Amino acid sequence: MNKKNLVLSILSVVCVILFPCFFLYLQNTGIAIFSDFLNVAGKFLLVGLSLLGLSYLIFRKIEKAALFSNVTLLFLLYFALIEKAIVDKFPMLYYWHIALICLFLIFQIGYLIYNKVNLKLANQINQVFLFIFAGLILFNGIISVPKVLQAASNKPQEETHENVEQANVVNNDPQKELPNIYYFIFDEYAGFDSIQRYCNYDNSAFFDTLEDMGFVVSRHSLNYTNDTYTEIPNLLQLNRINSPSMTKADKQSTASNPFLLQLMKEHGYTINVLDMYSFIDLAVVDLYWDPHFVTTHGSLESYVVKNTFYYPFYDLDGYDREIRHRLNAFKYSEESSKMADSNLFTLGMFWFPHEPFIFDENGNKTNDADHSNLRDIEPYLAQYKYASKKIIELATEIIKNDPNSIIILQSDHGYRYPDFLKNLYGIDIYDMDVESLYMRNILNAVYYQGQNIDIDNYSGINTLRTVLNKLLNANFELIEQPK
Amino acid sequence: MKKIKNPAYWLITILLLLLFVFANDIALAIPLKETYQLKKIELNKYNEFAKNFDLKIESIYTKQDIFITTEISGYALIQPDQASPNKAIKLVFSSDDKRYEVDASIIDRFNLNSLYRNKGIVGINHGFITRFSPLKMENGVYKLYIYCYENENTIGFMDTNRYFEKTYRTFKEVKK
Numbered sequence: 001m002n003k004k005n006l007v008l009s010i011l012s013v014v015c016v017i018l019f020p021c022f023f024l025y026l027q028n029t030g031i032a033i034f035s036d037f038l039n040v041a042g043k044f045l046l047v048g049l050s051l052l053g054l055s056y057l058i059f060r061k062i063e064k065a066a067l068f069s070n071v072t073l074l075f076l077l078y079f080a081l082i083e084k085a086i087v088d089k090f091p092m093l094y095y096w097h098i099a100l101i102c103l104f105l106i107f108q109i110g111y112l113i114y115n116k117v118n119l120k121l122a123n124q125i126n127q128v129f130l131f132i133f134a135g136l137i138l139f140n141g142i143i144s145v146p147k148v149l150q151a152a153s154n155k156p157q158e159e160t161h162e163n164v165e166q167a168n169v170v171n172n173d174p175q176k177e178l179p180n181i182y183y184f185i186f187d188e189y190a191g192f193d194s195i196q197r198y199c200n201y202d203n204s205a206f207f208d209t210l211e212d213m214g215f216v217v218s219r220h221s222l223n224y225t226n227d228t229y230t231e232i233p234n235l236l237q238l239n240r241i242n243s244p245s246m247t248k249a250d251k252q253s254t255a256s257n258p259f260l261l262q263l264m265k266e267h268g269y270t271i272n273v274l275d276m277y278s279f280i281d282l283a284v285v286d287l288y289w290d291p292h293f294v295t296t297h298g299s300l301e302s303y304v305v306k307n308t309f310y311y312p313f314y315d316l317d318g319y320d321r322e323i324r325h326r327l328n329a330f331k332y333s334e335e336s337s338k339m340a341d342s343n344l345f346t347l348g349m350f351w352f353p354h355e356p357f358i359f360d361e362n363g364n365k366t367n368d369a370d371h372s373n374l375r376d377i378e379p380y381l382a383q384y385k386y387a388s389k390k391i392i393e394l395a396t397e398i399i400k401n402d403p404n405s406i407i408i409l410q411s412d413h414g415y416r417y418p419d420f421l422k423n424l425y426g427i428d429i430y431d432m433d434v435e436s437l438y439m440r441n442i443l444n445a446v447y448y449q450g451q452n453i454d455i456d457n458y459s460g461i462n463t464l465r466t467v468l469n470k471l472l473n474a475n476f477e478l479i480e481q482p483k
Numbered sequence: 484m485k486k487i488k489n490p491a492y493w494l495i496t497i498l499l500l501l502l503f504v505f506a507n508d509i510a511l512a513i514p515l516k517e518t519y520q521l522k523k524i525e526l527n528k529y530n531e532f533a534k535n536f537d538l539k540i541e542s543i544y545t546k547q548d549i550f551i552t553t554e555i556s557g558y559a560l561i562q563p564d565q566a567s568p569n570k571a572i573k574l575v576f577s578s579d580d581k582r583y584e585v586d587a588s589i590i591d592r593f594n595l596n597s598l599y600r601n602k603g604i605v606g607i608n609h610g611f612i613t614r615f616s617p618l619k620m621e622n623g624v625y626k627l628y629i630y631c632y633e634n635e636n637t638i639g640f641m642d643t644n645r646y647f648e649k650t651y652r653t654f655k656e657v658k659k
Contacts, residue, residue: 096506103499104503107495312548
């Protein structure tokens, strides 16, 4: 066996199988996580090399085996695209028909390679595969360099420790009994103005109910950005550490052991965390919700697999699990109000009512076609209404079990409808400067043992600072309000 | 051009072609977990049982999988005067010239107790749920009927007045 041909053959298969992973990772530089890339690339590589091994058993020549593998991989990796092209012309054909057509073609090509193609020609075709796919990987790598450099230049600011000293919050009596605190963040829960503007929906009933329960509600509060991975870590750091231009990994890292949790721990709180984003390092918390669930929705793997022949079999009950996951999260949050009489800090970060839109307004599951439908307002509005019901239920249960507690309900940003239309569907009908205010209009409500507290128009961070000042006799200055 | 004489080649080629021709029947005959199969029936089957009874279609959910799996649930009951351990509910989709039926699982519905109490209904096994692929249906608009069997003497077949349109790629409720 010619060593050069062996290396070339294997490399060509490696480049063909890894190109979709590289493509999606590099196209999403700063958003995609490198460990996710390694995970999916590892699985794909295993499939590619296994196919090469099996092909070698049939063809007995590495050049022919690699050529057959490369051709087969093209069918397997881009199956959904092939299917779409054929079905557009022949709508009566289904997945299994296309699978059989592909199988037929693979068989014919395999027969041809076995009988008609000599080693030299096979090697030359493999070189073409290598040249094209390695070139494409390189090309995508080069065009992602500016994004990498930009992300690298936007590191988180180091401001956390100044806060501790300035705010005079060092605790001298960690044994002091303090009320339980429940801090919940609901991703993409639109504030009063946001839902009114984009869905023409008056959510007064929800806010009035909260007020009747003893909450102080700020209907017009804004946050600083409409990016979850910027806002949630900033809320947990009580400061603007992250900026939207940082990489997702950098943004995420600033929330792993945030200042808020350190502060509460220092004041004798037991830390109880429900984290749907894997922001928090569980080693730094005392209690946590363990859902035994890893979402595949929106993952790099799901996007890569979406185009392959395997797509109908990928994560078949994914959305049923998503439904159970969210309902269990609410259940755990309610149960948290029975865990301790005092000094329990519960932090719940809900990926909800953010898409996927899996609930209608009555909590029934929605059709698959609605799950990622960001173009129409109806799926969001339905899930938003259901989220409102669940939030009221949650707050009611906590106040019933723990009336002396503090409950903070916030969202990271409002409903980003104009953003979705523009960036996902190319519909540019809104003035984004104007809409930015509405897309950043958040849920912001505080139950402070039924007492009054002034949070009117405050950002999420300033609301937290205000609550902590009152609770800990601290002196956090309010930071600049969002504009 | 040189002819291919290898019999294995022709065997596999013909096998693939045969599979292609019967692909729909083979794919739709695969038994899937918790999924019933749609059957074509005579156009007037069950008509003799036509009567009104209590029924409600509570949810209709269509997956975008390769079978367009559709889940329909609700409840149906014909005021039996005794428990109906052999209760059966079928969903029947009917167009001008085609009729299909699909079985449903019977489920206990404790939350319908208040309704049962008011009407003096016996038993709680009046809920149903079914999952099926509509791909076997010919394209067109179908009206949904419910066939409900409580016992030998209590059988009903009722028009829900709800319509569904089946195309090659969709199966959805439509207004008519």
